[in-house]
Amino acid sequence: AQSVSQHNHHVxxxxxxxxELGCNYSYGGTVNLFxxxxxxxxxxxxxxxYFSGDPLVKGIKGFEAEFxxxxxSFNLRKPSxxxxxxxxxxxxxxxxxxxxxxxxxxxxxxxxxx
Amino acid sequence: xxxxxxxxxxxxxxxGQSMTLLCAQDMNHEYMYWxxxxxxxxxxxxxxxxxxxxxxxxxxxxxxNVSRLxxxxxxxGLESAAPSQTSVYFCASRELGDEQFFGPGTRLxxx
Numbered sequence: 188a189q190s191v192s193q194h195n196h197h198v199x200x201x202x203x204x205x206x207e208l209g210c211n212y213s214y215g216g217t218v219n220l221f222x223x224x225x226x227x228x229x230x231x232x233x234x235x236x237y238f239s240g241d242p243l244v245k246g247i248k249g250f251e252a253e254f255x256x257x258x259x260s261f262n263l264r265k266p267s268x269x270x271x272x273x274x275x276x277x278x279x280x281x282x283x284x285x286x287x288x289x290x291x292x293x294x295x296x297x298x299x300x301x
Numbered sequence: 302x303x304x305x306x307x308x309x310x311x312x313x314x315x316x317g318q319s320m321t322l323l324c325a326q327d328m329n330h331e332y333m334y335w336x337x338x339x340x341x342x343x344x345x346x347x348x349x350x351x352x353x354x355x356x357x358x359x360x361x362x363x364x365x366n367v368s369r370l371x372x373x374x375x376x377x378g379l380e381s382a383a384p385s386q387t388s389v390y391f392c393a394s395r396e397l398g399d400e401q402f403f404g405p406g407t408r409l410x411x412x
Contacts, residue, residue: 221400230391230403231344238398277344281398287332287351288359289401293343 189214191280193292200268201300208263208295210252210278217283220261222252225275225294234276237261238283248272270301303327305404307392313410314382322377322407324392330402332395333375334359335367337388338406344391350375382411 194209212218219238223231235246242254252263261278278292308323324333335347346359348367356367364386366378375394379386387410393401 219398223401223403230405231393231401232403233400236400279401283398287357287397288334288346288349291344293341 189218189280189282189286189290191278191290191292193276193278193295195295196293197296197298199298199300202270203267204299206263206265206268206272206297208276208278208297210261210263210292212259212261212278212280212290214259214280214282219281219283220252220254221279221281221289222246222250222261222263223277223279225277227274231277234263268297268299270299273297273299305392305394305402307390307404307407309407310405311408313412314379315412316383318382319378319380320382320409321379322390322392322409324375324377324394324404325373326375326392326394326402327373328394328402329372330394330396331372332397333369334393334395334401335365335375335377336391336393337361337386338391339388347377347390382409384411387411 190213192211221236222234225231237244245251276295279289281289305326334349336344350369353372368376390407392404395401
């Protein structure tokens, strides 16, 4: 069975600080990887996704993530956060080619102080 | 495209009452999901469907039933609501292997 671990449950940063949120998964086969963001009071929206190819993926709003296969990791990064990045961030994994059920991490709550 | 819509947005029930949450998607997706989100618990899968007429149990199915009579609709029913079912419910849909599209959520309070 797949599992996803997000190590940081709560992160508090000041504006302009750099961000890195960890995501590790356990699954022996090929995976599709996703980061979703949930702004306060809203639903989850896709930030970025990785299926294959260049392991450095760029998403919306200046976010990027790097897939490191040997470490089973897909960490999310942003060089300079803004107050508007305050949100909950979820990492998700599906097995390529046939999994019906995405596996989500517990989420990381990010608060950015102006 | 409206994407994924959910009805109602808010609801307050008394213990023992029943209700149905409606999810509709206009993207012709095969796969649909119902999740509940509680503080500190992330998203937990209640039931899902891999096509019209099919349903399957997720991680926390007890106390809920679902139906997928039409491809575009996925209904979540609570037959006898309990305070433990107070939560925010999200519906999602997708094609196999691709990202999920989430609805705006239904905030349910059971008194």
